[in-house]
Amino acid sequence: MYKLELDKVIEEIKNRNSKQVLIQLPDGMKQKSNKVIDEIEKSTQAKAFIWFGGCFGACDLPLGTEILKIDLVIQWGHNKFNKEQW
Amino acid sequence: MVELLLIPAQWEGEIKFTQELKNYLEENNVKSIALFASVQFTELDNLKKEIENLGIKINTTKAKRTNAPLQILGCDSYEDSFEDPIIETSDLILYIGDGMFHPKALLLAQINKEKPKPVLILNPIENKIEEIDQGNIKDQLIRTKRNLRMFVSAQTLGILVTVKPGQQYLNAAKNLKEKLEKEGKKAYIFIDDTINLNQLENYPFIDCWINTACPRIGQDDIVNIPQPMINLREANDPIKALEDLEK
Numbered sequence: 405m406y407k408l409e410l411d412k413v414i415e416e417i418k419n420r421n422s423k424q425v426l427i428q429l430p431d432g433m434k435q436k437s438n439k440v441i442d443e444i445e446k447s448t449q450a451k452a453f454i455w456f457g458g459c460f461g462a463c464d465l466p467l468g469t470e471i472l473k474i475d476l477v478i479q480w481g482h483n484k485f486n487k488e489q490w
Numbered sequence: 491m492v493e494l495l496l497i498p499a500q501w502e503g504e505i506k507f508t509q510e511l512k513n514y515l516e517e518n519n520v521k522s523i524a525l526f527a528s529v530q531f532t533e534l535d536n537l538k539k540e541i542e543n544l545g546i547k548i549n550t551t552k553a554k555r556t557n558a559p560l561q562i563l564g565c566d567s568y569e570d571s572f573e574d575p576i577i578e579t580s581d582l583i584l585y586i587g588d589g590m591f592h593p594k595a596l597l598l599a600q601i602n603k604e605k606p607k608p609v610l611i612l613n614p615i616e617n618k619i620e621e622i623d624q625g626n627i628k629d630q631l632i633r634t635k636r637n638l639r640m641f642v643s644a645q646t647l648g649i650l651v652t653v654k655p656g657q658q659y660l661n662a663a664k665n666l667k668e669k670l671e672k673e674g675k676k677a678y679i680f681i682d683d684t685i686n687l688n689q690l691e692n693y694p695f696i697d698c699w700i701n702t703a704c705p706r707i708g709q710d711d712i713v714n715i716p717q718p719m720i721n722l723r724e725a726n727d728p729i730k731a732l733e734d735l736e737k
Contacts, residue, residue, distance in 0.1 A: 405501075405502045405503065406499040406500065406501055406502065406530060407497075407499055407500045407501075407502055408497070408499065409497050409499075412497070413495070413497065416495050420493060422493070433499065457684065458684055460564075460704065461563065461564065461565075461656065461704075462496060462656060463565070463654060463655075463656025463657045463704065464654050464656060464657070465494065465654065465655060465656065467653055467654070467655075467683065469492050470491075470492060474492055475492060475493060476492070476493045476494075476495060477492055477493070477494050477495070478494075478495045478496075478497065479494070479495070479496050479497070480497045480498075480499045481497075481498070481499045481529075481530070482496055482498065482529065483496050483498045483529050483556075483557055483558055483561075484496060484557045485555045485556060485557065485563060485656065486554065486555045486556070486557070487555070487656055488554070488555060488565075490659050490661075490662035490702075490722060490723075
């Protein structure tokens, strides 16, 4: 099992006072997305949504989320990366 | 402003030093290892101790795009992706993780080497090992050479740019277009989010494509499409890239 760190996620949502949260999971973890949403909705006031598409890395973040008034994107399976400069 | 939170999703289970791994290391008389892992499996203190107890030296480096010790990303797939040349100075590359995407990066990083090192995968979920070698990327090598030759003779080029922030290189694409057009070629820049290679067939006027997004598109996905495609870094000096592969 991979650590979902839901306690940390809940704490971060509360601390940031996030109103609309988008979760993004890699393919191997997408089957856990309902569990994550259920926990967020149970433990916080935030509305939570699931990114339907790809999650290839920290290089691959959902775009256009401002239009939907998403204020926090949570991505699993990756950490901070350093973009190569060209 | 949208905020971002990254959860690495560390593996909860124990990463075991299996008898199968011990046997492999002893049978192959391994004296030194270049150790890599995907971010879920980077807590390896116990495993490292067990390996060192066999008298094997463990070499580590930092892959340039990463921020966790031992970590490798799928885009660390070129020789210069690492701060130290530990692949050359080790007998074996040991990768801890599941799937083939990351360990194949370690093969691709040696694609131009005369004596590439095999990669041994320890999958801690299944507690199994598997060795992969250059045979696993043979098709990529053949296709990359063919594509480089086709790029050199192409007259009309298509440069692919993604809007994904971590992979977006529009300025580099514009610079490349200018360079190509100074050489008498014609280049068009195409923009998308996830690069859908099925779209290529809609642009039959393009002789060869240049990918500026994830480099694995121009290293792996090229074997699944008939259209020639190379990566941005090869486009800057295709002749040298070809010579390196044909050494």
